[in-house]
Amino acid sequence: MKLQIKRWIAQIIFLISANLGALGLKTGFCYPFFYCHSCPAAASACPLRAIEIGVFRGNWNWRFIFYPVLIIGFVGVIFGRAVCGWACPIGLLQRVTGVVPRYLKKKFPSIKKLGKSKIDRYLRYIKYFVFIGLVVGTTIWIGFMFTDLCPVGFLVGTIPISILHPGEYVPNEFFYVALAVFILFLVLIFTVERGWCRYFCPVGAMLAPFNKISLVHISVDKSKCVNCNICSDICPMGIDVPNMNRDPECILCGKCVESCPENLIKLEKRYKT
C-alpha cells in the first residue's frame, strides 16, 4: 500500500479517536497533537490547556506541566513530528486545504514566494515564541491568553457548540478578537501549505526538537542525489529536502520518499549511520 494512502487511513483513524467523546469515552489523557477539549466530541485534553493550568499566575502545578510534556516527549522520541503529518486532525485539515495553495502556486507566482521567501525560515521561529510567550509567559504573568484566542478552539469548539445550542450562548469579551484570529488562520492555511504547522503551532514547536533524535525519521542519500529538486517542490512544509538532515520542520509525511526518482530518500524506523 502506498505511503500516502496509509497516511490518509492513519489520519482518519486519529480524527475518529480524538472524537470518541461523542460515544461517551472521556479520558484523562492529553492529546499529543493539537486538538481542543472544548469540542463537544473531544475524548481528551488539549496539552496546552494543561500546561496553562500548570503555570497559571505563578501557582505552579507541576503535575499539569510534566504530564502533557511527558506524553508529547514519549511520542516525540519515537515518531518526532510524524505526529503532525500522520495523527493531528488539524494536520488533516491542512492536508485537505493544502490543495488550494498548491493550485494557487501554479497560477500565481507571487503566492509561490510566500512559502519560499528568505524570511520564511525566520517566520518559522514564531511558533516557539507563541509557545513560550503566549502559552506559558502570559499565563504566568497575566492569565489565560492563548486558549482565549485559539483558532482551533474556535473551529472545533465555538462553531459546533453554536450550531448545537443556537441562542444559548453569547460572545464573551475575547470572541471577536478570536474570530479575527480564526479568519486569519483560514486565510493562512488557504494561502500557505501547512501554514499553521510551519509558523504558529505551539504543539509543533514542542515536537520539533524531537526530530533530531526520533527513532522514526527521514534519511537522504545525498551522495547520489541528482538535484532534480522534485522532493523539495512536493514537500508540504517547504523544506530543502536533500539538505534537511533531520530538519525540525519535517512532518515525516513521506511525500519526498515516494517522489524521489532515484529512490534515495527513506523513511527510517530506527537510527542508521
Next chain:
Amino acid sequence: MNKMLTVQITLLVLIAGALGGMLLYTDVYDDIKSTIVDITCFSCIKMDPVTRIDFTFKTVDNQNHPGFILENLLEGPVFLAFREDVCGGCDKMEPIIQKIFNTYFEKEDFVYETINYSGTPVVFYHISLDHASDEMIEPFFVYDKDQRSGVPMFVMITLGDNKGQIQPYYATAYSTLGLEKNSKREALMREIIKQGIEYYNQNQEGYNYTV
C-alpha cells in the same frame, strides 16, 4: 549499539518511566479528566451561556436531591457557588458573590454558613471542585440544569409547589451570566436570590423532611 540509539533508548525509558510513575502514583489522570475534559471551558469556546431566571423541579437525569440540601432547606433557601482553582470567570464572579452575601473567602475554601440576607436566612455554600469532598461536588452534577458542565456555576435552591407537593425548586446560573458589566451581573444574581426567597416564604410551611 551506536551512540544515537543509546540516547534514544535511554530517553524513551526515562520518559516512559516518569509517565508511568505519574499515572500509577499520582491522581493526574483523574485530575486532567475532571478539571479539563469533563468540564466545558467557557474561555476556550469564547462564549458564555445565557442565564435565564428559570426555576425548575427537574434535576439532571432525574437524580435525587442530595440529603444535605434537603436538610438545609428546613432552615432556608440554599445557594451553591461552584468554582475551580484556575478559572477566569470564577475570579470575575467571586467578588460579586462576596459582595451580595457580605462574606469573604479564598478560592480554594469550602464555605458553609447561614447568612442573613435581607432578613431571611440563606444557607450559603462555596465549593471548589478541586478541593471539596465527593459529597459536596455531587450537587454540581445534579443541578447542572442546562448541562453546560462548566464553572463558575451558581444554584439557588428553594421550595416550590409541584401539583400540591412542596418540593425543591431551583435555578442555575453559569459563568459571568452572559453579561458584560459587573453591575448587571450583580443585579441578575440578586433577582435570582430574591425570587428564590419569595418562593421559599410561600412554600416553607408545607415542606416536610425528616433527617
